[in-house]
Amino acid sequence: MESSGPLPPPPPPCAPPLPGCGGSPTVIFNSGLAEGSLKLFSVKIKKPIQTKFRMPVFNWVALKPSQINGTVFNDIDDEKILQELNVEEFEEMFKTKAQGPALDVTLSRHKAPQKGPNRVSLLESNRAKNLAITLRKAGQGPEHICRAIQTFDMRTVRVDFVECLMRFIPTEGEVKMLRQYERDRKPVEALSDEDRFMLQFSRIERLTQRMSIITFMGNFQDNIQMLTPQLHAIIAASVSIKSSQKLKKILEIILALGNYMNSSKRGAVYGFKLQSLDLLLETKTTDRKLTLLHYIANVVREKYPGVALFYNELHYVEKAAAVSLENVVADVKECQRGMELTWREYSMHGHNPLLKDFISKHETRLQKLQEDARIAQDAFEDGVKHFGESSKTMPPSVFFPVFVRFIKAYRLAEEENEQRRRQEQALMEKLELEEQQQEQEEPKSPSNRPKQRQQESLITELRRRQGGKDSRHVYEGKDGAIEDIITGRHQNSIARISVNHRNDKQKQNSKNKQLFFCPNSICDVQ
CATH class of the missing domain: 1.20.58 (Methane Monooxygenase Hydroxylase; Chain G, domain 1)
Structure with a gap:
């Protein structure tokens, strides 16, 4: 019988078996190296193993055949190991039905x-x-x-x-x-x-809804205890800042002094942004030793002592500064959605007694929380508008910290002013003691009395200033330091006393010399 076409080519020869692999076929892989350095290696194809029982799955991450070249796995023969083990006992121990x-x-x-x-x-x-x-x-x-x-x-x-x-x-x-x-x-x-x-x-059924209801009910008490104080802090801080008359007086003083400083150059203004309060620390006296806030604190102490503790009228300002009202309101709305979901589950699916008990106990508390949230938003909105600000550009996290910083800086200025007054008082006492010692050492004469009266007048003047009746002049002078004023006047006073004392001694010596050289036994020197 003649062939109808050319014969097919003969199949390629199989690769020879690897050592120790018997007659198992092999497959040749490219190692994946760069072009020009092609390297082939062979891997034995393993036959599937049929177990007597269903075996569990071992969830490992296998290496690809091309990844084992050069590793320890390239030199092992696991099939030989299986031939040496009692696999029947292994199956009996690990088959899925014998796990219990x-x-x-x-x-x-x-x-x-x-x-x-x-x-x-x-x-x-x-x-x-x-x-x-x-x-x-x-x-x-x-x-x-x-x-x-x-x-x-x-x-x-x-x-x-x-x-x-x-x-x-x-x-x-x-x-x-x-x-x-x-x-x-x-x-x-x-x-x-x-x-x-x-x-x-x-x-x-309704797994996601059920899980949400459980987390809502389980966290409801903690949410109430966490959100309520934050809302109350916003309310108290907003109302107290808006209604504080002492704070109003402080702002009036700041506006007056600011206009006094700026009116000739920029013209008078009728109000200022709250962030201007931070600039009180940057405006300093000529000698750079005092700030405008130090001066305002002295003015308040001397002229408006009833206003000095204005910060005691501002309640919960620090706590309100740490509150994100936007997040708190969002949490309140989330609680509202949780209660609505609980109501829906109770009314539509079986009237669960646990849900009924929760709703009856906590629905009123949620309504109170919602009312607090509404009041907090309104109070803050009114407070911000009261100072000419906008709640959109100045949220609580910006609004309240302005007052926190101002209160802290004002109280520090008060402390530093008081410390300065104590130093001046100590210097005054030292000056008085030196004057007393000088009076005891020097002879009393009519020529010394005007100088003593001048020193007494100086001490009296300094006492008057120390009393705080004219604090503006206490810090004025060439260098702005009261110590230099006192020391300079004290040294000038001592110098004048020393000169007069030397002149008196020179006159007395001149008289003695005239008596000593008189030719007569008795000299009448006029």
Whole structure:
């Protein structure tokens, strides 16, 4: 019989078996090196192993065949090892249907999640591991956990555990995979603990709503205790700042002094932004030793002493400065949505008694919280407008810290002024003591009396200034330091006394010389 066409080419020869591999076929791989340095290596193709029993899955991450070149795996023969082991005993110990009594001994240390790698796992490995850690914290089996979630039993599952479990609400892909596993009638016992939990977890109706309700109810008391003081701080600070008459007087003094300084150059103004209060520390006297705020504090102390403690009228300002009103209002709205969700679940799905009890106890408290939030927003809005500001550009986190900084700087200026007054008082006492010692050492004569009266007048003047009746002149002078004024006048006074004393001695010596050279026995020197 003649051929109808050319004969096919003969098949290529098979690669020779590797040493120690018997007659198993091999496959040749490219090592993946750069062009020009091509290097081939062969890997034995392993036959699939048929087990007598269903074995669990070991969730490792395998190396690709092209990745083992140059590694330790390139020189081992695991098939030979299997020939040396009793694989029947291995199967008997690890088959999925024999897990119960065989592994109870290992569970005495409460390491149940370690069974996962020995079972079939449908979940992603990291997600399964994190779920195992979370379930370990519960101390309950999957059935108890799922039943508690269905019945809103927060005595069985704590709210912090439920919050952690919220991260493991089954995704659409996971639900599809679990349902397919059930449709295939595969044994549930073959699944890992995490997969079996996820299977029951995914069967709970309205799972996301139930979990949200549980976290809302479990955190409601803490939210009330956290949000209420913040709202009250905003209310108290806003109302007190707006209604403080002493603060108003302080601002009037600042406006007056500022206009006095600027009117000739920039013209008078009728108000200023609150951030201008920070500039009081930057405006200094000529000698750079005092700020405008130091001067204002002295003016208040001397002229308006009843206003000096204006900061005692401003309540909860520091606490209000730490509040984000926007976030607090958002949390209040979140509580409102939680209560609405709880109401809907109660009215539409079974009238659960736990939900009814929670609603009856806490609905009024939520209404009070909502009312506080509304009052806080209105009070803050009024307070900001009271100072010519806008709540859009100056939220509580900006508005209240302005007053916190001003109060702190004002009180520090008061302390520094008081310290300066104490130093002046100590210097005055030292001057008086020196004057007293000088009076005791020098002879009293009519020529010294005018100088003594001048020193007494100086001390009297300094006492008057120390009393605070004219503090503006206390800090004036060539260098602005009261010490230099006192020291200079004191030294001039001593110098004049010393000169007069030397003149008196010279006159007395002249008289003695005239008596000594008189030729007569008795000289009458006029």
